[in-house]
Amino acid sequence: MNSSTIASPDENEYFETHSAPPNLPELSRIVQGFVLRHHAAGRHVVLVSSGGTTVPLENQTVRFIDNFSAGTRGATSAEYFLEAGYAVVFLHRQFSLLPYSRHYSHSTNCFLDYLSEWGRIGEDGNQAGGDVVVHSKYRAQMLDVLRKYRRAKEGRTLLLLPFTTVTSYLFLLREVAMQMQMIGNGALFYLAAAVSDFFVPPDRMAEHKIQSGDLSGAPETEGAKPATQAAATTKETGAGKKLVIDLDPVPKFLKRLVEGWAPEAMIISFKLETDPNILLYKCRQALERYRHHLVIGNLLSTRKFEVVFVDKEGEQWIRVPEAKDGEEQIEIESLIIPEVVKRHEIVMSAKKDGPMAG
Ligand SMILES: CC(C)(COP(=O)(O)O)[C@@H](O)C(=O)NCCC(=O)N[C@@H](CSSC[C@H](N)C(=O)O)C(=O)O
Numbered sequence: 031m032n033s034s035t036i037a038s039p040d041e042n043e044y045f046e047t048h049s050a051p052p053n054l055p056e057l058s059r060i061v062q063g064f065v066l067r068h069h070a071a072g073r074h075v076v077l078v079s080s081g082g083t084t085v086p087l088e089n090q091t092v093r094f095i096d097n098f099s100a101g102t103r104g105a106t107s108a109e110y111f112l113e114a115g116y117a118v119v120f121l122h123r124q125f126s127l128l129p130y131s132r133h134y135s136h137s138t139n140c141f142l143d144y145l146s147e148w149g150r151i152g153e154d155g156n157q158a159g160g161d162v163v164v165h166s167k168y169r170a171q172m173l174d175v176l177r178k179y180r181r182a183k184e185g186r187t188l189l190l191l192p193f194t195t196v197t198s199y200l201f202l203l204r205e206v207a208m209q210m211q212m213i214g215n216g217a218l219f220y221l222a223a224a225v226s227d228f229f230v231p232p233d234r235m236a237e238h239k240i241q242s243g244d245l246s247g248a249p250e251t252e253g254a255k256p257a258t259q260a261a262a263t264t265k266e267t268g269a270g271k272k273l274v275i276d277l278d279p280v281p282k283f284l285k286r287l288v289e290g291w292a293p294e295a296m297i298i299s300f301k302l303e304t305d306p307n308i309l310l311y312k313c314r315q316a317l318e319r320y321r322h323h324l325v326i327g328n329l330l331s332t333r334k335f336e337v338v339f340v341d342k343e344g345e346q347w348i349r350v351p352e353a354k355d356g357e358e359q360i361e362i363e364s365l366i367i368p369e370v371v372k373r374h375e376i377v378m379s380a381k382k383d384g385p386m387a388g
Contacts, residue, residue: 041281047232050201061209064189068117069213076116077206079223080104081123083196087262092239097224101126104222110367117187124192130179144168196226207291215378217295228277234261284320296377297322304330313340
């Protein structure tokens with residue numbers, strides 16, 4: 031089934047008026063090989079999306095709108111899926127947190143603080159003596175992370191796919207979903223990425239950097255769209271120049287994923303809110319709108335300590351106890367992923383023992 035047979039006009043138009051990532055054909059071949067290999071080995075495959083997508087305001091992008099996400103949810107979840115025996119396609123915001131390196135790449139203290147002494151590097155670049163030594167207090171954790179990282183690398187069970195813009199995210203998500211169709215409900219989608227809801231349509235995209243200053247005396251710019259057409263323009267007001275932005279809604283890709291790109295897969299989306307009073311309502315609304323398996327709701331302020339699973343049966347809160355003094359804070363993903371895996375197994379066995387079975 032190709033994606034255009036089930037697409038809605040707004041989705042078709044979105045993909046027809048935007049350019050796919052230039053390396054999409056190559057990435058598609060890599061994903062196909064990854065999915066085939068792990069399916070043949072009897073391994074389930076999960077697509078974990080992670081990080082925020084951007085919406086450029088100019089073709090030659092200087093300014094863009096970003097969505098909040100450090101990538102902790104996605105990168106940490108990917109580690110626990112790997113430990114649960116899944117192969118992971120990690121569709122992530124470029125330069126956001128990655129599985130395993132997340133422990134050291136973005137932490138407040140510099141990675142070098144974990145090392146207690148440096149070997150003396152000789153003139154010719156050869157080690158002149160001495161060794162790089164990890165502080166004893168970090169050694170156990172670092173060895174544990176290193177071993178797990180190596181296992182994923184040697185088993186090639188982790189495939190990293192970077193995106194930046196919402197357009198590259200949507201093209202990649204659709205491509206991976208099409209390649210995962212071959213594994214039916216052995217495929218799991220865990221959509222933790224913070225996806226843009228609004229974008230600047232190409233025909234209203236300014237070509238050059240939006241000017242904040244006065245250009246009255248400047249030479250004409252070749253080929254630039256008249257500012258009036260652009261979706262993001264500056265407007266003279268009594269208080270000086272204002273930036274006025276007029277965006278269109280991004281097609282509801284989740285609906286396309288459920289109805290066409292991955293009709294047999296188990297699909298889980300995350301719902302991010304800041305107001306606790308509307309979280310459950312918004313989760314249920316998403317579930318009714320997209321008819322997928324599960325919505326995991328979380329509040330920006332407590333996302334590391336509690337989430338709520340909302341499905342057609344009801345809701346189930348998952349919370350981690352506050353860490354006692356001197357104790358490591360439990361990662362809530364260590365509780366989320368086993369519950370997701372349990373539900374995925376139920377979905378897979380239900381399909382196997384379906385109405386025709388027995
Ligand atoms: C982003 C966080 C909070 C993790 O944070 P980090 O650990 O710092 O990375 C994640 O848990 C989450 O809620 N992700 C989902 C956030 C999100 O934007 N969800 C969308 C639904 S997915 S985008 C769906 C699209 N708009 C459509 O309707 O088709 C929403 O809440 O509306």
